Amino acid sequence: MTPQNLTATAQRIQPYIHRTPVLTSRLLNEIAGAEVFFKCENFQRMGAFKMRGAMNAVLQLSDAQKAKGVVTHSSGNFAQALALAAQSVGVKAYIVMPQNAPQVKKYAVRGYGGEIIECESTPEAREQVAAQVQQEKGAFFIHPSNDLDVILGQGTAALELLEDQPQLQTIFSPVGGGGLIAGTALAAHYFGKNCQVVGGEPFGADDAYRSLQSGKIEGNNTTNTIADGLRTQLGDINFPIIKNHVTKIIRVDEEEITASMKLIWERLKVVVEPSSAVAFAALLREKEAYQGQKVGVILSGGNADLSKLPF
Structure with a gap:
């Protein structure tokens, strides 16, 4: 893998995708104790980074x-x-x-x-x-997450974020199948300035957290979480990237996911689905470690089922 792989991917897909906006909120900055930049992939075509x-x-x-x-x-x-x-x-x-x-x-x-x-x-x-x-x-x-072309495509969201905010110290990404966080980690590694990548994952589907702990891919016996997009598990192509370039994964509970989702709806005035709120929930759970930092949060998608909102 080289930086050129990622820049070539960005150029290839550019005519077919939206360059999504980066939003901020003074109130959410105060709550997090950090300067937070939300990469809004909920505004992507079909409503998600994928x-x-x-x-x-x-x-x-x-x-x-x-x-x-x-x-x-x-x-x-x-x-x-x-x-x-x-x-x-x-x-x-x-x-x-x-x-x-x-x-x-x-x-x-x-x-x-x-x-x-x-x-x-x-x-x-x-x-x-x-x-x-x-x-x-x-x-x-074409695998949803364990495919190098897919991983490179997903990494272009963080590449754009770093182009807009090159001084980011940490980027938070949700973790499901591992494609987004692996691509984000490559972008941060090649184009960030000592920028670390941290994953957010539900306790109810925490295979990636356990995989980083054990050093091998772990499965899930249950996937009991409202974050339906994160019920999948890592693959043999994305896991080595995650293992090498992701600093850590923070697990969050269902109440934290719901609270984070509600805050984003209320304060950023944008629609995100539960899976998308997990990254911000992870930042809030351990916010003491990121006080005063410039932090990126990838809002992965906005395809919420309005008949089953958790609030």
């Missing part, structure tokens, strides 16, 4: 691969991202989604032209059904 990685992966396909289409498995945001990215270049997208995925995300996938194949809500079922579609249709499999 458009970046999906677009980069689709743009790297050969003509033969494009002709057969693409397949992925996702609970929602990468499902939408790959459907829209594929539609943007005229490619068929098959999306394997767990039956309990939010309806709002299923509607969006169909709206972007994706064909949904439902499965049981376990990682094993997702992978099995995706492999079946891959075999039957000849579609090219």
Whole structure:
């Protein structure tokens, strides 16, 4: 991996994505005790950072691969991202989604032209059904987070943030499958000035925290959290990046996620989903360690199910 990989990715996807704004709030700065810069990927196309990685992966396909289409498995945001990215270049997208995925995300996938194949809500079922579609249709499999093209795409959010705020000392990112935090860590490593990366993760799905502790990829026995986008686990491509370049992962409870989400809605006046609020919740949980710092927080997405708000 080189800095050029990341800058080339940013140039490649630029015509297809939004350069999202960075917002600040005096009140949230006072609450955190730091100068906080929120990178608003909730304003990204399809409402989340995952458009970046999906677009980069689709743009790297050969003509033969494009002709057969693409397949992925996702609970929602990468499902939408790959459907829209594929539609943007005229490619068929098959999306394997767990039956309990939010309806709002299923509607969006169909709206972007994706064909949904439902499965049981376990990682094993997702992978099995995706492999079946891959075999039957000849579609090219793109993993939501454990794919180098996807990781590089996700890293462009932090790259933009550092271009806007080069003096950042820490960037907070939510951790689910590991693609966003791995890309963020690469961006901070190559383009930050001694900028550390810290992850936020729910106690109810804390596989990444335990993986950093043990030095090997750990699974989740349960994924009991409102942060539905963070119920997945790390992969063998993103974990080495995380292990090498992420300072630590801070776990937060459900009440902290809800409180953080509510603060962002009320004070920044923007819509974020529970998964997106986890990074700010992690900063608030250990804010004493970041007093007076310039801190970036990636607001990963805004695809909230308005019929199931936690407040």
